[in-house]
Amino acid sequence: MFWYNGDMKRVMPFALCALAAGCALVSGTDNSTLKLAVRGKQAAYTIVIPEAASPSQKYAAEELRDFTEQTTGVKLPIVTDAEPLPKKAILLGVTKYTDELAGRGKSAAEGLGTDGFRLLACPPHLLVVGAPDRGTLYGVYEVLERFAGCRWYSSWHSVVPKRESIEVPATIDDVQVPAFAMREPYWFDVKHHPEFAARLRVQVSRSPSEEKYGGCAFRFGGGLSSCHTFEKLLSPGKYFDEHPEYFSMVKGERLKKRSQLCLTNPDVLRIVTSNVLERIRSDPGAKFYGVSQNDWYNYCECPSCKAVDDEEESHAGTMIRFVNAVAEAVEKEFPNAIIETLAYQYTRKPPKKTRLRHNVVPCLCTIECDFSRPIPESPYGQNASFMADINGWKTQTDQLYVWDYTTDFSHYPMPFPNVYALQGNIKFFRDNNVKELFEQGAYQGRHADFAELKTWLLSKWMWNPELPMKPLLDDFFEGYYGKAAPYIRDYFEGIHMVQLSRSTSPDKPLLIFDDVSKSAASQTFLTHVADDCWRKALEAVKDDPATSYNVRMAAFSVDYLKLERLRPKLAEASDEEKAEAKSLAKSLLERMDEAKDIRLSENLKRHDAILKAWRALAAP
Numbered sequence: 001m002f003w004y005n006g007d008m009k010r011v012m013p014f015a016l017c018a019l020a021a022g023c024a025l026v027s028g029t030d031n032s033t034l035k036l037a038v039r040g041k042q043a044a045y046t047i048v049i050p051e052a053a054s055p056s057q058k059y060a061a062e063e064l065r066d067f068t069e070q071t072t073g074v075k076l077p078i079v080t081d082a083e084p085l086p087k088k089a090i091l092l093g094v095t096k097y098t099d100e101l102a103g104r105g106k107s108a109a110e111g112l113g114t115d116g117f118r119l120l121a122c123p124p125h126l127l128v129v130g131a132p133d134r135g136t137l138y139g140v141y142e143v144l145e146r147f148a149g150c151r152w153y154s155s156w157h158s159v160v161p162k163r164e165s166i167e168v169p170a171t172i173d174d175v176q177v178p179a180f181a182m183r184e185p186y187w188f189d190v191k192h193h194p195e196f197a198a199r200l201r202v203q204v205s206r207s208p209s210e211e212k213y214g215g216c217a218f219r220f221g222g223g224l225s226s227c228h229t230f231e232k233l234l235s236p237g238k239y240f241d242e243h244p245e246y247f248s249m250v251k252g253e254r255l256k257k258r259s260q261l262c263l264t265n266p267d268v269l270r271i272v273t274s275n276v277l278e279r280i281r282s283d284p285g286a287k288f289y290g291v292s293q294n295d296w297y298n299y300c301e302c303p304s305c306k307a308v309d310d311e312e313e314s315h316a317g318t319m320i321r322f323v324n325a326v327a328e329a330v331e332k333e334f335p336n337a338i339i340e341t342l343a344y345q346y347t348r349k350p351p352k353k354t355r356l357r358h359n360v361v362p363c364l365c366t367i368e369c370d371f372s373r374p375i376p377e378s379p380y381g382q383n384a385s386f387m388a389d390i391n392g393w394k395t396q397t398d399q400l401y402v403w404d405y406t407t408d409f410s411h412y413p414m415p416f417p418n419v420y421a422l423q424g425n426i427k428f429f430r431d432n433n434v435k436e437l438f439e440q441g442a443y444q445g446r447h448a449d450f451a452e453l454k455t456w457l458l459s460k461w462m463w464n465p466e467l468p469m470k471p472l473l474d475d476f477f478e479g480y481y482g483k484a485a486p487y488i489r490d491y492f493e494g495i496h497m498v499q500l501s502r503s504t505s506p507d508k509p510l511l512i513f514d515d516v517s518k519s520a521a522s523q524t525f526l527t528h529v530a531d532d533c534w535r536k537a538l539e540a541v542k543d544d545p546a547t548s549y550n551v552r553m554a555a556f557s558v559d560y561l562k563l564e565r566l567r568p569k570l571a572e573a574s575d576e577e578k579a580e581a582k583s584l585a586k587s588l589l590e591r592m593d594e595a596k597d598i599r600l601s602e603n604l605k606r607h608d609a610i611l612k613a614w615r616a617l618a619a620p
C-alpha cells in the first residue's frame with residue numbers, strides 16, 4: 001500500500017510527463033490545463049469507457065457527466081472504446097487506448113489494486129485509471145472534488161458549485177491507493193445511502209450495495225456476521241437440556257442463559273464445524289464467515305478449558321485453538337473462505353503459544369479504551385493494555401481487522417468529543433498492520449453528536465490518514481453549516497478542549513457507554529460558552545433552510561444533555577427549571593418529528609423510556 005499526497009505533490013514536469021507518457025503535446029496558447037468543460041461552449045471532451053465496462057465504471061461515467069453538467073452547464077458525451085479515440089478524451093478505467101497513452105511499458109493500472117486510481121494527463125487527454133471494481137469510480141470522485149469543487153457532506157447535503165470551467169493541470173500524475181483495504185464508517189447515513197457511501201469511497205459490509213456503487217468485497221456470509229455467532233451455531237435452546245456439557249461452566253455450573261461454549265469439548269467442535277459448513281454451502285461467495293463469542297463474558301472454566309487458557313495465558317487460547325480447528329475443516333471444502341473471530345473483552349489478549357491459521361482473521365475491538373485522544377497518547381490504563389494486545393496480534397496475520405468505536409452508545413446525541421482521537425487512531429491502526437477497519441458509530445439513527453462530520457472525517461482519513469485536520473474541518477464546517485460555521489466551530493473547539501483537559505487524568509477517560517453525568521460539558525460551559533454559540537449559530541442561518549436544518553439538528557446534542565441532566569432532579573427543581581425542561585422536551589420532540597430517524601440510544605428500551613418521559617414532560 002502506498003500513498004501519494006492528493007495535492008499534486010507528485011507532479012512531473014510537463015515535458016518529462018509528455019515524453020515518458022509518449023503523449024503528443026497540444027499546440028495552442030495555453031497548455032497548462034486540460035479544460036474538461038467551459039461554460040457556454042460546446043463539449044470539447046468525450047468520456048470514454050471500456051466496451052466491457054463494469055457497472056461501477058458505467059456509473060462513474062454518468063456521475064462525471066452529470067456533475068460536470070451541474071457545475072458548468074456542459075454535457076459531455078459518453079462513448080466506449082469500440083469507437084475511434086476522440087480528439088479530446090477523458091478515458092476511464094483501462095480502455096484499449098490507455099496503456100499506449102500512458103506509455104510505461106506496463107499496465108497503467110499496475111499497483112492500484114481494486115480501489116486505487118491514477119490521474120494522468122496525456123495532453124490533450126486525461127486518464128482516470130482504475131480497476132473495474134471501484135478504483136475508476138473513486139478516481140472520478142477525486143476529479144470532481146478537487147477540480148470541480150463538488151462536496152458530499154451527507155446524503156441530503158451536497159455542494160455542487162457553479163463554475164466557469166473545470167480544469168485539470170496538464171502535468172498531473174497522481175496515484176492514490178487507500179491506507180486500508182476495507183474502510184467502513186458504520187454510521188446511519190452511510191449504511192442507508194449506498195450512493196453516498198460510494199462518494200465517500202467506503203463500503204458497508206452489513207448492507208452490501210449494488211455493483212454500480214462498488215458492491216461489497218467484505219461481506220459476511222451465511223448469516224454468520226462479524227460478531228457474536230456462537231448462539232446461532234450451537235443453540236442452548238436446542239442442546240442444553242440434553243447436553244449441558246456443551247456450554248460454559250461458570251463457578252462450577254453449566255450455564256443455559258448467557259452462556260458461551262465449552263470450547264475443548266470435541267462434540268461442540270463437530271457440531272459447530274458442521275453448521276458452519278452448511279451455512280457456507282448455502283451462501284458460498286462471501287469473504288468472511290464469523291465464528292465468535294456471544295456478547296457477554298461467562299467463558300468456560302471447566303478443568304479442560306482452564307488448563308488450555310492457563311497454558312496460553314489468555315482465554316483467547318481456547319478460542320483460537322477452536323476457531324483454527326473449524327477453519328482447517330472449512331479450508332478443505334472452501335479454500336478461499338475466511339473465518340473471522342473476535343478478539344474482544346476476555347479474548348482480546350492473544351494466546352501465548354497458538355498462532356492463527358492463515359484462513360483465520362481476528363477482529364480486535366477497542367471497546368474498553370479512552371477516546372478523548374489517540375490510543376497511544378492516553379494515560380488511561382486500558383489504552384496501554386490494548387496497545388500490548390495489538391502488538392501480539394499484528395505479526396500473526398496480514399489481514400488484521402479492527403472494530404473501533406466512535407460514539408456514545410448509551411446516549412447517541414450526547415456530546416462525545418472524540419474528534420481529536422479519530423485521526424491519531426486511524427494512523428495508529430495503519431501503523432499496526434490493520435487492513436480492515438470498521439468504525440462503528442450511531443448506526444441506528446441520524447444526527448447523533450456531530451454524526452455527519454464524524455462520518456465524513458472517518459471516510460477521508462480511512463482513505464488517507466495523513467490528510468491534515470484543519471483544512472478538512474474548515475471545509476466541512478463552511479460547506480455544511482454555512483454562515484453558522486464560526487459559531488459552531490467555537491463550540492466544537494471549546495468542548496474538545498474541555499474534554500482533553502479533563503481526560504489528562506487517567507481516571508477520567510471518555511468511554512463509549514458514559515452516562516450524561518460523566519459529560520465533560522459542565523453547567524458553566526453550557527451556560528457561558530455553548531448557549532451563546534448555538535444561539536448565534538441558529539440566528540446566522542435562519543434564512544437558509546438547508547443549513548438551518550443542519551444547525552438545528554446539530555444543536556440537538558447540547559439540548560439533549562441539558563434535559564437529561566435536569567430530568568432526574570425535576571421533583572426538587574425550581575419552577576424555572578421545570579419550565580426549561582418542558583421547553584427542551586418540546587423542542588427536542590419537534591426535531592425528532594422533523595428528522596424522522598433520530599435514535600437516542602443503541603438500547604431500544606432506553607430510547608423508548610426517554611421518549612416516553614419527554615412526551616409526558618411536553619404534554620400541556
Ligand SMILES: [Zn+2]
Nearest residue numbers: 262300302305
Ligand atoms: Zn470447557
